[in-house]
Amino acid sequence: MYSSMRDNDEYLYRFRAYELEISPEEIIEFIDKNHRGAGKEYKSLTRDLLAYIPDDHEYKGELKVFYKLCFEDSTSSLRINNIDFKLAEILYNEMRKSEMTAFFVCTAGNIFSDLSKRFTAEGDYLKAYIIDIAGNIAVTATATMIHRKITEEAGRIGMRTTNYYCPGNCGWNINEQQKVFEMLSGHYSGVMLSEVNLMYPVKSISAIVGIGKHVSFRENTCELCHNIKCPYRNKSHQEGK
Amino acid sequence: MNDLIKKIFKCVEMGKINLTSPYPPDMKDQDGADELTRQALDNGIHPSDILDSAMIPAMEVVGNKFSRNEIFVPQMLMSAKAMSAAMEHIKPFFKSGEAKRKGVFIIGTVEGDLHDIGKNLVAMMIEGAGWEVIDLGVDVKTEQFISTINEYPGSLIGLSALITTTMENMKKTVNEVKSKYPETRVLIGGAPVTDDFRKKIGASFYSPDPQGAVNYLNSGLQV
Numbered sequence: 001m002y003s004s005m006r007d008n009d010e011y012l013y014r015f016r017a018y019e020l021e022i023s024p025e026e027i028i029e030f031i032d033k034n035h036r037g038a039g040k041e042y043k044s045l046t047r048d049l050l051a052y053i054p055d056d057h058e059y060k061g062e063l064k065v066f067y068k069l070c071f072e073d074s075t076s077s078l079r080i081n082n083i084d085f086k087l088a089e090i091l092y093n094e095m096r097k098s099e100m101t102a103f104f105v106c107t108a109g110n111i112f113s114d115l116s117k118r119f120t121a122e123g124d125y126l127k128a129y130i131i132d133i134a135g136n137i138a139v140t141a142t143a144t145m146i147h148r149k150i151t152e153e154a155g156r157i158g159m160r161t162t163n164y165y166c167p168g169n170c171g172w173n174i175n176e177q178q179k180v181f182e183m184l185s186g187h188y189s190g191v192m193l194s195e196v197n198l199m200y201p202v203k204s205i206s207a208i209v210g211i212g213k214h215v216s217f218r219e220n221t222c223e224l225c226h227n228i229k230c231p232y233r234n235k236s237h238q239e240g241k
Numbered sequence: 242m243n244d245l246i247k248k249i250f251k252c253v254e255m256g257k258i259n260l261t262s263p264y265p266p267d268m269k270d271q272d273g274a275d276e277l278t279r280q281a282l283d284n285g286i287h288p289s290d291i292l293d294s295a296m297i298p299a300m301e302v303v304g305n306k307f308s309r310n311e312i313f314v315p316q317m318l319m320s321a322k323a324m325s326a327a328m329e330h331i332k333p334f335f336k337s338g339e340a341k342r343k344g345v346f347i348i349g350t351v352e353g354d355l356h357d358i359g360k361n362l363v364a365m366m367i368e369g370a371g372w373e374v375i376d377l378g379v380d381v382k383t384e385q386f387i388s389t390i391n392e393y394p395g396s397l398i399g400l401s402a403l404i405t406t407t408m409e410n411m412k413k414t415v416n417e418v419k420s421k422y423p424e425t426r427v428l429i430g431g432a433p434v435t436d437d438f439r440k441k442i443g444a445s446f447y448s449p450d451p452q453g454a455v456n457y458l459n460s461g462l463q464v
Contacts, residue, residue: 031313031315042264042315044263113355120357120361123322123325124322125318125321125322125358125361125362125365126315126318126319126322128358128361129314129315129318129358130315132358168404168405174404174405174406175406194353195353196353196354196404196406196407196409196410197404197406198353198354198355198404198406198407202355202356
């Protein structure tokens with residue numbers, strides 16, 4: 001385990017399902033929460049579906065740390081290594097007290113989407129739906145674990161972290177995802193980004209984390225935002241994308 | 242109403258696919274939409290009666306329950322699957338002309354976008370409402386939509402997108418379809434899509450849920 005964070009430090013993470021605690025119960029709980037109890041009916045089906053995912057399937061991600069930050073209040077932008085991030089005001093305010101930032105990309109791989117496609121082709125849309133949700137939960141758990149690791153590391157040098165924020169959320173334009181990938185300079189854990197900012201494998205997340213003595217973590221990031229039409233409202237850190 | 246028709250209605254509404262299906266638990270070990278539709282046809286019930294008195298109204302109930310948040314995606318998917326099981330028995334009668342569909346609806350997720358759950362839901366609900374659905378899948382290029390319209394003159398189009406950047410491709414598809422086939426109705430939907438966006442790109446209709454699309458198609462397209 002590394003003991004300090006230096007500028008341009010890169011970290012590679014690999015997890016197994018047991019470390020991420022992805023279980024049928026969690027998927028059922030997610031469906032229940034979003035569909036008022038509908039998940040319990042499909043408990044045994046969910047168990048059967050998770051058996052398709054090998055125990056040794058890898059959930060992976062790569063993260064890079066940057067020290068030299070230049071904040072521009074008038075434009076709510078953050079410049080790092082000559083790349084300008086146009087953060088929306090909400091996100092800019094969250095990041096403003098950061099002394100360093102971390103960018104990461106992580107993925108649950110293709111297995112969930114491949115299974116979902118297979119079930120769809122077989123006309124079994126319920127199975128396709130449940131395994132798709134499982135993929136969302138898996139990649140979100142991977143991102144949460146990476147965030148936990150970087151928070152622990154920041155704690156060792158007396159710093160805290162913000163939440164992780166993804167392009168496309170909190171008013172941050174999804175086109176900025178290209179810049180997130182640029183920051184990671186080729187270390188994408190096999191994730192590819194299309195021209196329209198769709199990541200392959202689909203069950204992937206890219207994000208920024210602010211690190212500093214005076215930044216704060218929020219239990220609910222939707223409280224920051226006034227966009228009541230946002231499709232990800234109250235779900236952004238539960239569903240992945 | 243015939244007892245078999247009532248039972249098929251209930252199976253589609255509740256998502257009881259066939260005898261072996263364990264869902265819903267309170268209908269376990271009972272015949273499902275699959276067996277009952279076969280029995281209804283064997284008993285001389287006209288396929289159009291099965292469609293018009295059981296399958297289509299049952300799916301309408303399902304769609305309305307979904308719009309009112311009384312049921313959710315998993316239950317809707319089970320109902321759609323039960324409807325599909327019944328539809329397999331009805332399909333030969335479309336070919337023979339003994340049963341008729343309301344029209345052709347071409348649907349796909351726009352170029353660059355691979356998300357399909359919402360699109361599938363809409364496709365199933367529209368099929369359940371008595372339309373022939375041509376599902377082009379995901380990442381569908383404008384040219385594919387246009388060539389399919391060529392193949393099915395008078396058809397309607399449904400476009401789905403889940404991310405804001407692929408909404409731009411929706412705009413491109415709407416523009417090209419409308420320039421080649423100005424009379425073609427184009428419905429749009431997907432999590433980030435709004436009615437304001439629909440107006441901006443000149444699409445015909447936007448619905449936040451599948452039943453809205455069904456109602457639009459069934460309304461004689463007056464909206």
